[in-house]
Amino acid sequence: MKDAIEAVKALAIGFATTFKHLFRKPITEEYPEYKRPLPARSRARIILTRDPDGAERCVACYLCSAVCPVSCISMQSAEKEGGRRYAQWFRINFARCIYCGFCEEACPTSAIQLTPQFENCKNDILSFVYEKKDLLVDHQGKDKEYNFYKYAGVATDVGQKGEHIKEERPVNIKSNLP
Amino acid sequence: MTIYAIIFYILAATIVLTTGLAITRRNLVHAVVYLVFSFFGTAMMFYLFGAPLLAVLEVIIYAGAIMILFLFIIMMVKAVPDEEKLFPMRQWVPVALMGLVYLVIGAVIISAAPGSQVTLTIALARPEAFSEYLFQRHWLAIEIISLLLLVALVGALYLGRKKDTS
Amino acid sequence: MPDWIFGFIILIVKLGVVLLALLLLAAYLVWVERKFLARLQIRYGPNRAGKFGLLQPIADTIKMLIKEDIVPAAADRFIFLLAPAVVATTALMMFAVVPFGSHLTLWGRQVPLVITDLNVGLLYIFALSSLGVYGVAMGGWASNSKYSLLGGIRGAAQMISYELALGLSLVPIIMLADSFSIVDIVNAQANYPFIIVQPFAFVIFMISAMAESKRIPFDMPEAENELGAGYHTEYSGIRFGLFFLGEYVHLQVLGALVAVLFLGGWRGPILPPPVWLLIKMILVALIMIWVRGTLPRLRYDQLMALGWKVLIPLSLINIMVTGAILLI
Numbered sequence: 152m153k154d155a156i157e158a159v160k161a162l163a164i165g166f167a168t169t170f171k172h173l174f175r176k177p178i179t180e181e182y183p184e185y186k187r188p189l190p191a192r193s194r195a196r197i198i199l200t201r202d203p204d205g206a207e208r209c210v211a212c213y214l215c216s217a218v219c220p221v222s223c224i225s226m227q228s229a230e231k232e233g234g235r236r237y238a239q240w241f242r243i244n245f246a247r248c249i250y251c252g253f254c255e256e257a258c259p260t261s262a263i264q265l266t267p268q269f270e271n272c273k274n275d276i277l278s279f280v281y282e283k284k285d286l287l288v289d290h291q292g293k294d295k296e297y298n299f300y301k302y303a304g305v306a307t308d309v310g311q312k313g314e315h316i317k318e319e320r321p322v323n324i325k326s327n328l329p
Numbered sequence: 330m331t332i333y334a335i336i337f338y339i340l341a342a343t344i345v346l347t348t349g350l351a352i353t354r355r356n357l358v359h360a361v362v363y364l365v366f367s368f369f370g371t372a373m374m375f376y377l378f379g380a381p382l383l384a385v386l387e388v389i390i391y392a393g394a395i396m397i398l399f400l401f402i403i404m405m406v407k408a409v410p411d412e413e414k415l416f417p418m419r420q421w422v423p424v425a426l427m428g429l430v431y432l433v434i435g436a437v438i439i440s441a442a443p444g445s446q447v448t449l450t451i452a453l454a455r456p457e458a459f460s461e462y463l464f465q466r467h468w469l470a471i472e473i474i475s476l477l478l479l480v481a482l483v484g485a486l487y488l489g490r491k492k493d494t495s
Numbered sequence: 496m497p498d499w500i501f502g503f504i505i506l507i508v509k510l511g512v513v514l515l516a517l518l519l520l521a522a523y524l525v526w527v528e529r530k531f532l533a534r535l536q537i538r539y540g541p542n543r544a545g546k547f548g549l550l551q552p553i554a555d556t557i558k559m560l561i562k563e564d565i566v567p568a569a570a571d572r573f574i575f576l577l578a579p580a581v582v583a584t585t586a587l588m589m590f591a592v593v594p595f596g597s598h599l600t601l602w603g604r605q606v607p608l609v610i611t612d613l614n615v616g617l618l619y620i621f622a623l624s625s626l627g628v629y630g631v632a633m634g635g636w637a638s639n640s641k642y643s644l645l646g647g648i649r650g651a652a653q654m655i656s657y658e659l660a661l662g663l664s665l666v667p668i669i670m671l672a673d674s675f676s677i678v679d680i681v682n683a684q685a686n687y688p689f690i691i692v693q694p695f696a697f698v699i700f701m702i703s704a705m706a707e708s709k710r711i712p713f714d715m716p717e718a719e720n721e722l723g724a725g726y727h728t729e730y731s732g733i734r735f736g737l738f739f740l741g742e743y744v745h746l747q748v749l750g751a752l753v754a755v756l757f758l759g760g761w762r763g764p765i766l767p768p769p770v771w772l773l774i775k776m777i778l779v780a781l782i783m784i785w786v787r788g789t790l791p792r793l794r795y796d797q798l799m800a801l802g803w804k805v806l807i808p809l810s811l812i813n814i815m816v817t818g819a820i821l822l823i
Binding site: 362365386389393401405453 | 571573574577613614615618619621622623625626628629632633635636637644647648651652655658675
Binding site: 178 | 533534536789
C-alpha cells in the first residue's frame with residue numbers, strides 16, 4: 152500500500168512538472184529569424200586573409216593542402232618579382248571539405264582561416280568549387296597583427312637578411328661574427 | 330429467392346472457398362489469413378441468421394484471439410515448408426470418403442428437416458435472449474466448462490512456475 | 496420517395512460526413528499532438544507551413560501520397576500490401592456505432608445521428624479492435640525484417656493482453672446501462688456521466704486504451720530507439736500513411752468511446768451535440784498526449800505485469816463490487 156501511494160505521488164509530480172512547462176515560454180531559437188551569434192573560432196566557411204599592409208598572406212607552401220584529410224585544397228605556387236611567394240591559383244572544393252580546421256592549424260602565415268559563416272548551402276554541386284577570388288577577403292580575419300614576411304628570415308622586398316623583427320644581423324659564416 | 334438467400338449463398342461460397350484455400354496453402358501464415366477470412370464469413374452468416382451476439386463473439390474469440398495465437402506461434406518458429414506433395418494418396422482416400430459421407434448425411438438432413446422449405450427472412454435475436462437461454466437451460470454445462478478452464482489455468486501456472494532453487 | 500431510398504441516401508450522406516470528419520480530424524489530431532507535445536517540452540512545434548503550422552497536416556499528406564511505395568524484395572507481397580489496409584479499415588469502421596447526437600427531423604422523418612445502432616455495439620468495437628491486431632502482426636511478419644517481426648510480435652502480444660483489461664473494465668458500464676448498445680449507454684447517462692460512479696473503470700479503460708492504441712508509454716511495438724519503427728519499419732509512402740492514419744483514427748475512436756461511455760457522450764448544455772462529442776474527444780486526446788509527454792516507455796515485462804497482474808484483477812474486483820451494489 153505504501154508503495155502504491157509512493158507511485159501515485161511520483162506520477163503526480165511528473166504530471167505537474169510537464170503541466171507547468173505548458174505555461175513556460177518555449178526556449179526554441181527560431182533559426183532564419185534569429186541567428187545565434189557563433190563564437191569567432193567556430194569552424195565554417197574558409198577564407199584567405201591579407202596581412203595588415205593589404206598584401207596576400209598566402210605563400211603557397213602547400214601545407215594546408217598536404218594536411219587536408221579529404222584533399223579538397225589545391226593550388227599552384229609562384230614567385231613575385233620582389234621575392235614573395237604567392238598562389239597563382241588556389242582552389243577549395245567545399246563539397247568535400249569537412250571543416251576540420253587542420254588547414255588553419257597548419258598554415259604558417261595565418262592566411263587560411265575558418266569563419267563562423269555556416270550558411271553556404273547550394274543546389275549545384277559544381278558551384279561549391281571556390282576559386283582564389285572567392286576565397287580572398289579584404290581583412291585579417293582572427294589574426295589582426297601578424298605579417299609573415301616581417302618576421303620570416305627570407306630576403307624579399309619587405310626586408311633583407313637581418314632586417315626583420317627580432318632577427319639578428321647575419322653572421323659571417325667564416326668568422327662566426329656579425 | 331430473397332436478397333437474404335442470395336447473400337447467404339455468396340457467404341457460403343466464400344466460406345467454402347477460403348477454408349479450401351486455408352487447408353491447401355503451403356505458407357502457414359497465408360493459411361491463417363485465409364482461415365480468418367473464413368471465420369469472418371461465418372460471423373457474417375451468424376449475423377444474417379439474426380444472431381449478432383454470436384457473430385461478434387465469433388470474430389472476437391476465433392478470428393481475434395485464437396487465430397492471433399496461431400499466428401504468434403507461426404511467427405516465432407520459422408517453419409520450413411516441405412517440398413513433398415501436399416496430400417499423398419493414402420490421405421486423399423479417407424478424406425474423400427469422409428467428405429462423401431458428410432455430404433450425403435447433410436443432404437438427407439437438409440431435405441428431411443421440417444425447416445428446410447422455409448425461405449430465409451431477416452430475424453434478430455437480442456443478446457439477452459441468448460444469455461437467458463444459455464444460463465437458464467445449460468448452466469451446469471457452463472459451470473463444468475469454466476471449472477475445466479480453471480483447472481487448465483492452474484495447470485499452466487504450475488508448469489510455468491519458477492523452479493525451486495533449493 | 497419510398498422509405499428505403501430515403502434511408503439509403505441518408506446512410507450514404509452520414510457515412511460520407513463521418514468519414515470526411517474522421518479523416519480531417521485524424522490529420523489535425525496529428526497537428527494538435529505535435530503542437531501540444533511541443534509546448535509540454537517547451538518547444539514551438541510545427542509553425543512554418545501556414546499560420547501556426549496549420550497547413551502542416553496537408554503538406555504531410557501530400558508528401559506521403561507522392562512518395563514511392565516500396566515493397567522490399569524479401570517481403571511477402573500479398574500480406575505486406577494487405578496489412579496497412581486492415582489497420583486503417585478496422586479503425587475507421589469502429590466509429591460506425593458511436594452516436595454523435597440524438598436525432599434530426601428531416602422532411603418529417605426521424606434521422607438518428609449514428610450510423611448504425613447495433614444492439615451489440617460495444618462488442619462490435621472489440622471485434623474490430625481485435626481484428627486490428629492482424630494488421631500489426633502481419634505487417635511485421637510480412638516485412639521479413641527482424642525489427643518488424645519483433646515489433647509485430649510485441650504488438651500482437653500487447654494488444655491481446657490489454658484487450659482483456661479493456662473489455663473487463665467496461666463490464667460494470669454494461670451492467671449499469673443494461674445494454675451493449677452504445678446509444679442505450681449514452682441514454683443511461685442522461686442524469687449523470689458514468690465517470691462519477693465508475694472512476695476505477697475509467698482509469699483502467701484509459702490505461703488499456705492507451706496500450707491498445709500503442710501510444711507512449713506503451714509503444715513497445717514501435718519503440719523507435721530499439722526497433723527502428725517496429726512493425727512499420729519497412730513501409731513507405733501511402734502504406735505507412737495508412738498505418739499512421741489507422742493509429743490516429745484509433746485514438747479518435749478511443750477518445751469517442753471514453754466520451755460516450757464515461758463522459759455522457761453528446762450530452763452537454765448550449766452547444767449542439769456533435770460539438771460536445773468533439774470537445775470531449777479532443778479533451779481525452781489531450782490527456783493522452785499529456786501522458787505521452789510525461790511518462791517514459793515501459794519495459795516489456797513491466798507492460799505485461801501491469802496488464803495481467805494489476806489491471807485485470809482490479810477490473811474483476813470492480814465488476815464484483817458493482818454487481819454487489821447493483822444487487823443490494
